[in-house]
Amino acid sequence: MPQYLSTLDPDFETAFTALLSAKREDSPDVDEVVQAIIADVRARGDAALIELTARFDGLELTQDSLRISAQEIDEAATQVSSEDRAALELAAERIRAYHVRQLPENAMWTDPDGASLGWRWTPVQAAGLYVPGGTAAYPSSVLMNAVPAKAAGVERLAVTVPAPGGRLNPLVLLACRIAGVDEVYRVGGAQAIAALAYGTETIAPVDKITGPGNAWVAAAKRRVFGKVGIDMIAGPSEILVIADAQNDPDWIALDLLSQAEHDESAQAILITDDESFGRAVEQALEARLQGLMRRDIAAASWRDFGAVIIVRDMEEAAALSDRIAPEHLEICCAETEAVAAKVRHAGAIFLGPMTPEAAGDYISGPNHVLPTARSARFSSGLSVLDFLKRTTLSRLTPGALAALGPAAERLAQAEGLEAHGLALRARLDRLNGPEAG
């Protein structure tokens, strides 16, 4: 049974603060192991990858079989039903249509002083995408990472996916094909991250690594950060639903469960202005829970981290939501748009009863890789910007340098950076000298 909190309770603030700061995840300390794995891959390349894959994935590889061939991907694709293929293709098309709109514009202008200023965006040249193996191998996540990378213009996109015992998910391989992934390797764990960051004989190094993974993968990403770029380190998933009594309790219950079923550490919270609606959602959730395949996971998440918060009004709901800074926020109430306009910190907002988060996870178009653990206070979901970087541009005319240079020289002197000042002074003297006219 989840916690019930009410803003009318005198101890609400204490209980809410405890809910916010509840530690939901205990990451094992694998940093030393990961450090050794990375060092091994750097030192021995493919040989280390092959040995580690035999040890951790029970899979014997050779240099020739590290990479999954186009033929294998073709064969995997034939195992996917035409309906599943069509669904993947529709999802990819919609994700692409959303993300190309994020492509930022270059700019260049000349200001009144004669300084031409601007910037230019260019894609990361090579990116690596980590795809987890086993039950967490989600083809939708392949699309959510690979489609924005390709939309950004990444030339070379390499995927690593572990194949425990040789098993691969045909839908994952088909998603790679549909998204335009260039290379797929059957390696996983910290060794895959090391290979992407530093390169081996078979896997050329990339410039940026994205994608979810377990504690070993996360620790490896932290370690290689700096050598390459990485995306965020995602924590367990979360949903906050703000709903009034006009909703079907069963729908809201299912939306809460679709986060709870991800992970025992996932968190599903309902905020409502009607306590009896809150109770009705809880009952509907318990009823749905019984029949779920992933019942044990969802029940543990709901029991340990679920919450129902009763508020006086939706204004209060929006304020609490900002303190939670949820990864996913569903708003289903009479004043949906007004409440949404008040919210400042959320990874994604789903508006109205016909926009279940499950639609957003797959097909709406926005990215489902979103900031967790209250990091929506300072970070954003994955986008094409994660695969682009910006170069600033400037060009001064002699007139602009004459106008601006003396102030720059003064600041350089104030900071004790003499050569900076001289670099300006040498030019200013020329401009002011006999040759200037």
Added chain:
Amino acid sequence: MPQYLSTLDPDFETAFTALLSAKREDSPDVDEVVQAIIADVRARGDAALIELTARFDGLELTQDSLRISAQEIDEAATQVSSEDRAALELAAERIRAYHVRQLPENAMWTDPDGASLGWRWTPVQAAGLYVPGGTAAYPSSVLMNAVPAKAAGVERLAVTVPAPGGRLNPLVLLACRIAGVDEVYRVGGAQAIAALAYGTETIAPVDKITGPGNAWVAAAKRRVFGKVGIDMIAGPSEILVIADAQNDPDWIALDLLSQAEHDESAQAILITDDESFGRAVEQALEARLQGLMRRDIAAASWRDFGAVIIVRDMEEAAALSDRIAPEHLEICCAETEAVAAKVRHAGAIFLGPMTPEAAGDYISGPNHVLPTARSARFSSGLSVLDFLKRTTLSRLTPGALAALGPAAERLAQAEGLEAHGLALRARLDRLNGPEAG
């Protein structure tokens, strides 16, 4: 004496690879000390800050004197000459004018299926800016961090700056005032980062921390990352100048020196298509070096990490530049624009002989906080985007859900996420049911 490389040399590739991978910085391993400092500040708040400041900065503080008062800032401002003040104000104004152009637009559109999609940018609510003490206390860096934060709409901007022995740089305090900084605290080191991330009785926690610092500060930023956002961890500064023989060797020499004087680990590289021009720059540099106040630092940088690379043509220069992925790139040649158009990986490009990097460091407008150590391959300089985050928005109509829901349901089933599928199915059944019409 710097290295000379030529692309005509048979061993060029080996020498160039060695230059690229030269380790310029040995960071002391301070992680354990930093971990203890952070734990102490979390546990004891202001008391820990006061004790650590006495120990490391030789400065006795009380809870009342942790914060630098408005009156102290006023008094510091009176110590700054009107010329320096005018230079700071001009710089702030130009940095602001550049950065407000970076403010991204919100978007919302409805696609043919009836899905309304988009995103909204909102500022980080509270940001912290670390300003180093001592000789590295650069008022220009205060502007380069604080002005974009305020342009992004950050409500609360707190600065921490160590005051060893009580000494503070009046220009730094004035820069805080000009940039609209809301709070300034006289603490530094890992303890300042801990206070910004976790809060103490006197310093409220922030959501994002930016700004340069020494090894302790960098290690602390890595540790608090996740709890708060951080900017990049900057390495030693770099400049690459691409110049032909039409340039004044003295100007180019001074531009190289204005990086070399920053730090013994800084790196200054010249690429030219004319060896005798390369020699002339070297001679000019040696001549200028003798008179510099920071001669020892600049000489060590130039000796240990400086290089002159002779290329066949400027096409080759652009290709090498992309492999270096320099923080700062100056291009001064007959085909400046054409060469610049070929470059993909650089933090900032300075075009033409009247645009010395020193102008960009202070007054041009673009940010001087830029990616170092080849990270321009995957990251960008500081911008207003570092102080904003994006929330995605979606709203499906019943028609949109009817069109898209079945594909999402199919993908949910393929991924074994039953509740996701049911959340869609419950709604689709209603739409298809007797009430649907």
